[in-house]
Amino acid sequence: MKKSFPTLLFLxxxxxxxxxxxGNFRLRQKIGELRGExxxxxxxxxxxxxxxxxxxxxxxxxxxxxxHQQIEQQTSELRGLSFKNPVNYRIIERKELRQVLAEKVxxxxxxxxxxxxxxxxxxxxxxxxxxxxxxVLVSLYGEQVAAxxxxxxRSLYTFRDLVxxxxxxxxxxxxELTHALQDQNFDLQKFPLxxxxxxxxxxxxxxxxxxxxxxxxxxxxxxxxxxxKMLADLGAMFGQDTTKLREAPAFLQELLVFPYQQGxxxxxxxxxxxxxxxxxxxxxxxxxxxxxxxxxETFLQHRATPEHVEPPxxxxxxxxxxxxNNLGEFGTGFVLKQxxxxxxxxxxxxxxxxxxxxxxxxxxxxxxxxxWATAWENEQQAGEFADAYKKAEEQxxxxxxxxxxxxxxxxxxxxxxxxxPSFLELWESSHEARKND
Numbered sequence: 001m002k003k004s005f006p007t008l009l010f011l012x013x014x015x016x017x018x019x020x021x022x023g024n025f026r027l028r029q030k031i032g033e034l035r036g037e038x039x040x041x042x043x044x045x046x047x048x049x050x051x052x053x054x055x056x057x058x059x060x061x062x063x064x065x066x067x068h069q070q071i072e073q074q075t076s077e078l079r080g081l082s083f084k085n086p087v088n089y090r091i092i093e094r095k096e097l098r099q100v101l102a103e104k105v106x107x108x109x110x111x112x113x114x115x116x117x118x119x120x121x122x123x124x125x126x127x128x129x130x131x132x133x134x135x136v137l138v139s140l141y142g143e144q145v146a147a148x149x150x151x152x153x154r155s156l157y158t159f160r161d162l163v164x165x166x167x168x169x170x171x172x173x174x175x176e177l178t179h180a181l182q183d184q185n186f187d188l189q190k191f192p193l194x195x196x197x198x199x200x201x202x203x204x205x206x207x208x209x210x211x212x213x214x215x216x217x218x219x220x221x222x223x224x225x226x227x228x229k230m231l232a233d234l235g236a237m238f239g240q241d242t243t244k245l246r247e248a249p250a251f252l253q254e255l256l257v258f259p260y261q262q263g264x265x266x267x268x269x270x271x272x273x274x275x276x277x278x279x280x281x282x283x284x285x286x287x288x289x290x291x292x293x294x295x296x297e298t299f300l301q302h303r304a305t306p307e308h309v310e311p312p313x314x315x316x317x318x319x320x321x322x323x324x325n326n327l328g329e330f331g332t333g334f335v336l337k338q339x340x341x342x343x344x345x346x347x348x349x350x351x352x353x354x355x356x357x358x359x360x361x362x363x364x365x366x367x368x369x370x371x372w373a374t375a376w377e378n379e380q381q382a383g384e385f386a387d388a389y390k391k392a393e394e395q396x397x398x399x400x401x402x403x404x405x406x407x408x409x410x411x412x413x414x415x416x417x418x419x420x421p422s423f424l425e426l427w428e429s430s431h432e433a434r435k436n437d
Contacts, residue, residue, distance in 0.1 A: 140252065151188040330349075
């Protein structure tokens with residue numbers, strides 16, 4: 001508006017010099033336009049002030065209750081499940097989120113366990129050595145979370161400043177309400193979501209739970225979207241801050257996204273094949289590994305039955321076992337991707353048929369060692385894995401990659417490596433001694 005004032009002053013000067021008639025008409029016209037613009041600006045100012053005031057005061061309890069009840073009903077109808085009990089909402093301030101998330105992580109892991117887990121993932125080349133898992137996980141979830149459901153408390157957490165007036169806020173609430181429905185109908189606490197020694201099983205279970213909720217919220221949006229707010233939705237989605245996600249190690253990025261992205265594809269395949277009944281059947285007989293999630297067409301016929309494998313035992317007073325877990329098809333594919341193209345790694349990882357890794361540490365914060373036993377569907381895939389892993393480690397470089405032994409026996413491949421060369425000799429002598437017993 002400020003740019004129009006010089007023009008008006010110039011026109012006024014011309015009128016003063018004697019340009020009457022047309023000049024007076026144009027002046028009156030400009031004044032009328034100016035008044036209209038001022039009125040429009042005043043209207044916009046009042047609307048903006050109203051929005052600011054509404055945001056500052058937050059929604060009234062009765063307003064939130066109406067929105068909750070409406071979305072609960074819509075979610076229940078779409079999912080084909082009923083709420084057996086009222087949903088317990090817990091309203092917190094956004095500034096409390098990091099503390100709440102940190103507490104939830106600490107309830108599951110001690111500081112020592114988080115530190116050992118971080119070193120184990122680093123030994124596999126999945127994250128950099130020294131990664132503070134608690135800090136990274138809280139930052140990632142703190143950036144992405146808009147609401148969250150806690151099965152142990154049977155509570156749905158939301159933020160005080162959420163008005164639930166936008167399509168996206170309502171859609172995200174439908175996602176979390178789906179978790180409440182899952183919990184009330186299938187008891188999520190019975191699911192191995194927090195199992196500590198089988199990451200593949202925990203990730204597959206999480207993909208079922210999150211995939212179901214992601215499909216539901218997508219359906220909710222399609223059926224209940226307010227078209228007048230769709231442009232604002234697009235702006236909000238493209239404007240979301242994903243700085244922490246992009247800064248996180250690539251493996252943790254994919255680990256965070258997997259339950260939602262691959263889980264959605266899995267759940268959608270089930271829904272297309274058999275509707276909500278097929279989803280219910282999956283909750284009654286859940287997937288046991290990420291191989292099930294990545295191949296829903298096979299899961300619909302029969303569950304994957306990975307081979308149970310264990311690394312050969314190794315006992316040493318100088319080396320402490322700090323990690324015992326598995327990677328599954330998802331994690332194995334990520335390891336392979338570091339030495340070959342993403343597509344080739346994905347194809348090769350499909351031959352995965354079981355794995356287990358042990359990570360050892362020499363003294364406190366000393367060198368680490370990895371023993372990783374894997375099983376494959378056929379001998380050709382086992383050989384291809386051995387070659388691909390060796391290539392990936394050559395590209396990785398460093399002392400850990402330099403001290404590598406690969407043992408192959410038919411469809412089984414065992415990786416042994418360490419940043420300390422003496423570990424390989426200790427392990428070899430221990431292994432030979434057991435064979436001779």
